[in-house]
Amino acid sequence: AISSWQEAEPFFQLGYHFIDAGHDRLAIPLLQRAFSLDPGNSKIGLELSIALSGRFQPEAAREVLLACDLSSNFWLAYQLYWTSLLC
Numbered sequence: 001a002i003s004s005w006q007e008a009e010p011f012f013q014l015g016y017h018f019i020d021a022g023h024d025r026l027a028i029p030l031l032q033r034a035f036s037l038d039p040g041n042s043k044i045g046l047e048l049s050i051a052l053s054g055r056f057q058p059e060a061a062r063e064v065l066l067a068c069d070l071s072s073n074f075w076l077a078y079q080l081y082w083t084s085l086l087c
Contacts, residue, residue: 001030008038016047024054035064042068042076049079058086 001010015030031048038044045068049061062083070077 006037008034008041008044011037012044012047015051019047019051024051027051028055040067040069042072046073046076046079049083053079053083053086058083062087 001014004010011030011034015027015034018024018027018030028048028051031044031051034044035041035048045064049064052058052061052064062080065076065080065083068076070080
């Protein structure tokens with residue numbers, strides 16, 4: 001990720017790795033970096049919102065999801081409704 005500082009994919013892959021390992025706290029800044037490099041990316045937005053929800057930040061997760069095209073993926077809409085309920 002350091003050698004590809006302006007590319008979202010390496011940061012997404014690292015963030016996804018930490019989510020998969022159960023370390024949402026470590027995943028969040030990596031996924032935030034990926035999302036800032038590729039705003040509105042539904043794949044990144046979904047994982048970031050899951051990590052934020054896992055750290056009791058449903059408001060932030062909801063904001064991320066609202067920046068994505070919800071019609072592109074069922075799970076985006078599902079996560080948006082879930083975070084809305086948590087809020």
